[in-house]
Amino acid sequence: MLFLKYKKSSLTKTNIFVLILLLFICSKTIGQSITYSTLTLTSDELKTAFIEDSNYFSGGNNDLPYFQSKNGNLSMRYYKSTGVIVIFDFKSKSDYISLIREIQKNAYFRFKYCTDYDEPITYNYETYNDNKIRFDFSEMRISVEYPSKVNSFLDSNSDFTTVFVCMSKGAYAFHTNLKCEGLANCDAEIAKSNIREAKKYDYRFCEICTDDE
Ligand SMILES: [Zn+2]
Structure with missing residues (x-):
């Protein structure tokens, strides 16, 4: 008890x-x-x-x-x-x-x-x-x-996110940031596109745009 x-x-x-x-x-x-x-x-x-x-x-x-x-x-x-x-x-x-x-x-x-x-x-x-x-x-x-x-x-349709591509021959990346350092040295035209289109032409997502450092 x-x-x-x-x-x-x-x-x-x-x-x-x-x-x-x-x-x-x-x-x-x-x-x-x-x-x-x-x-x-x-x-x-x-x-x-x-x-x-x-x-x-x-x-x-x-x-x-x-x-x-x-x-x-x-x-x-x-x-x-x-x-x-x-x-x-x-x-x-x-x-x-x-x-x-x-x-x-x-x-x-x-x-x-x-x-x-x-x-x-x-x-x-x-x-x-x-x-x-x-x-x-x-x-x-x-x-x-x-x-x-x-x-x-x-x-699932984020492929249509706006991206930028430097139209010079050596460029291989697409950018979501127009002010990206990777675009700063572009001596050709900068083209506006979307992720799907850019990937179609074998461009890769820019490493600077996808890095928050
Ligand atoms: Zn970039």
Whole structure:
């Protein structure tokens, strides 16, 4: 009897400990600043986490809400394109840069993209669960595009992504970044094409465009 009683009370203690731990983990799910793991949630998980987080104000409708951290350092907004896109806007440079470093460390780098000399270069990354992360350094903004049926259809047709080819005889690569160093020394015309077409003529994906160094 005494043993049972002891066991019961120790269980309760464990329960309280687990509860506190859970509360601690939950309150850490998003917090005032977000981490890389936040970017690997699904768009619905992200929405729920923000709604339940007392550090954030929310508005808009349930389908396309927006959120703002109470310290004003972070705001994000849901958009609908072919799939769901969430744009994260940062006020704090250190928050922004530390998240960029985490992305560079943990996500799979796809390619740099730029189709106009006046445009900033967009860095394209992908999480293990196919969330597509994009950012450029012209503003403190990170966008995440979530997988959808339409998007996976478009991905299978990513052959039509714009690329550039130097028309000189020795050139062997195609570039997604018009400002790529590999194109800088091109003394012939630079032709605009797409991945499918470029591959057809035996051009290979440029190593500089697919390297985030
Ligand atoms: Zn290149």
